[in-house]
């Protein structure tokens with residue numbers, strides 16, 4: 001229920017009272033079936049969940065909590081919109097973001113648009129930007145990479161083998177693991193985790209907030225893959241970057257960790273690495289993983305001394 005005087009769903013527009021005063025932070029995303037996701041590889045609940053979570057992830061990258069969301073859905077006739085709504089509501093509940101309005105229309109293809117609003121309080125530490133990295137800054141990621149891309153690979157292999165339906169993948173994809181990737185130890189198949197990472201990514205809100213409080217200079221969420229998003233951050237900041245290592249998740253290949261995309265972990269650059277680690281520890285968060293340093297050579301990104309491949313946008317659903 002909205003607080004007195006506020007109006008959520010049901011009138012011409014929503015009316016909200018932000019919990020604190022400060023700068024309004026806004027972000028929006030568009031998810032199009034056949035472009036950003038494959039309807040056959042998950043449920044409608046998954047699609048709804050992910051649609052909101054990927055926009056909230058942009059808030060995590062700023063270190064700001066989301067407050068309200070508007071969600072618009074265009075769907076083919078017969079689409080079970082309630083199932084989309086259930087996934088959206090789940091993501092909203094987990095992130096403390098209230099869906100206060102939206103729109104619904106018919107369309108030949110399923111499209112979800114999510115717009116999220118939040119407030120960065122006046123007098124607090126400012127939101128983290130892509131442009132705040134400086135030469136010498138230490139680079140960290142908030143978790144191992146490549147899980148979503150590995151999960152997508154397993155889902156596709158399972159679909160291709162026609163061994164599964166969309167709702168039973170976790171039990172049947174195990175058998176495809178050994179043929180899908182030579183990097184996977186068949187005795188410890190991490191398949192359910194990987195599939196879940198693809199279908200149900202989780203925005204790193206607590207990590208983003210902790211990073212901002214610790215004085216992180218720059219941050220970005222890893223939606224397009226480490227190589228592409230590192231390039232975005234480095235270009236915005238006018239720095240280069242030398243990576244020592246890339247932490248691939250168990251079951252993910254090196255290529256998936258480098259450029260698979262949709263990890264939604266955060267990449268941060270900080271001049272105070274000890275403060276970052278201490279703040280994460282105090283907040284009971286998994287330790288951030290060091291991956292390298294920023295340099296004073298703009299445009300040059302290396303891994304183990306070798307130039308990084310151009311990499312880029314590899315959203316293959």
Ligand SMILES: [Mg+2]
Nearest residue numbers: 058061221223
């Ligand atoms: Mg982003």
